[in-house]
Amino acid sequence: MNGSAASRGNQSKTRYGGAYQAPPFFMSRFFKIYDVGYLITISLILFISIFLLYPVIKVFAYPSWAQYVNAITRPLAVRALKNSLFITLLSTISSVFVGFLFAYAMNYTNIPGKSFFHIISILPLLSPPFVVALAWILLFGPRGLITYNLLHVRWNIFGWKGLWLVQTIAFFPYAYLVIDNVLSSIDPSLEYAAINLGGTGKRTFLTVTVPLALPGIVNAALLNAIYILADFGNPIVIAGDWPVLPTTIYGLISGHYDVFSAAALSIVLLFPSIAIYIFSQLALGSKSYVTITGKGSALPRKSASHTMHFVLFVFCSFITLIIIAVYGILLVGAFTETWGIKWTLTLRHWSALTGTALQSLVNSLVCAIIAGLAAAFIGLMGAQFIHKRAKRIMRLWDFTFVLPAAIPGIFLGIGYLLAFNAPPIMLTGTLLILILALLVWNIPIAYQTCVAAIKQIGDEIPSAAITLGASPVRAFLSTVAPLLRGPFAYSFVMGFLRAVTNLSIVIFLIGPGRNVATVHIMNLIQYAEIPRATVLTVALFGIAIIVAILAQALLGIPLFGRGRRKESV
DSSP states (O other): OHHHHHHHHHHHHHTTSSSOOOOOHHHHHHHHHTSHHHHHHHHHHHHHIIIIIHHHHHHHHSSOHHHHHHHHTSHHHHHHHHHHHHHHHHHHHHHHHHHHHHHHHHHHOOOTTHHHHHHHHTGGGGSOTTHHHHHHHHHHSTTOIIIIIISOOOOOOOSHHHHHHHHHHHHHHHHHHHHHHHHHHSOHHHHHHHHHTTOOHHHHIIIIIHHHHHHHHHHHHHHHHHHHHTOOHHHHHHOTTOOOHHHHHHHHHHHHOOHHHHHHHHHHHHHHHHHHHHHHHHTTTTSOOOOOOSSOOOOOBOOOOHHHHHHHHHHHHHHHHHHHHHHHHHHHHHTEEETTTEEEEOSGGGGGSSHHHHHHHHHHHHHHHHHHHHHHHHHHHHHHHTGGGOSTTHHHHHHHHHGGGGSOHHHHHHHHHHHTEETTEEOTTSHHHHHHHHHHHHHHHHHHHHHHHHTTSOTHHHHHHHHTTOOHHHHIIIIIGGGGHHHHHHHHHHHHHHHHTOOTTGGGTOOTTOOOHHHHHHHHHHTTOHHHHHHHHHHHHHHHHHHHHHHHHHHSSOSSOOOOOOOBO
């Protein structure tokens, strides 16, 4: 045995010739780089550099300083910026307020129908971004079912007031899910302690519940602010002649093909989004809101007062009724002979789901499936080989993997238009450019989901495999990866849903024969082809619901669901 060890030692000493000498530095680095783990890391860095950083740099480099100044000082651009900031602030406040009340009702009351309210509240997450705006026009527009047919009045739904109402309904589910998760994690014993010390229900709510829910409220507000600021679908359908930055940018390209000014304004749109995102990461970093410790609590959650029960039940019922009306009216429109004039039920409009309309739906599904799977895979690999090595320079790449969460879709779409419209990488007009753009846009969700899951897995699990002779990569694939099947599947489903309903990115990248459903629907709306638009919308929405249901069945966990909660008393 000793002779064998000595023999191996002599072989290692003479591997580089003659007497023992250490391998040259560059050769040790050479073999280190070609380790599989390092190859994966380098591949991930190259991918994110080419398909994220390169398009971002192209947007910044495209307009000259003079073109940039000229674009942002135009009266239309200044007005659009003011309008964007105004509607972002207004819609963020209202959507978070609605989301908080909804989450509070789900956690602190025993109102009937909570599961039903929850299911209905997440429907806007499964539909294209402009569906609420389209339904709002069908309900309250010039030929609206409620305004024209029931009330016999003409109400101008177009403009900032209509946009505000639409964005409140469209984006409150994001706030609701974030705040609901935080409220459900609050230890009831803290609230009981406040009550035992003489605090009233109102005082306990203001001094205990709200401060502990502050992380959820702040994060929900910042998340919604980013989404609303970059919202393109709702403003282009219902804002009318009230410009915001995304619609102004689109108008510059589609109407004048002024790509220089569009790139300059997209940079203006990017800065507040980045600022909001960075603030969301730093705002609560120095404070502690820990309510979950090693000690469990068997106490039921303290219920709100009877008056609040009634108020919250009425409130949730009202919001739910609006959502049902939004999606119900789309079904009516898809089966109605002539909207607002002839209400005879018919299947005639469904014959339009052929040719280019059907091809656009197929293209959407193909792009969403591939982009969702690839984003989930890259997020999983990034969590293991980027985040776990996030020291010094690697921290930059760790941040880069979550950077797309702060980039407006319209900015990313213009970046891909500029970056891949000429050699060395020519992708314009292909489905591949759509897939890559949607993939990159969805990486942050997959990356952060897998990072959170990996943090819950002890290092001793892969270490045991390495001790038994497995390489680090094989140890990861055989021990850690199987434990991440749930987060991987969740990442895929979320990536699919976001990709199949996206409009702001793909509208700049479609080519002949490469149209997608969301762009086709928007074109039909602009040409007043409402029945055909509702048919394609219902088909796309139905597919999204089917995917969500199948995912929940396969995963065995509620995708957007609420786990078992302690009942209120």
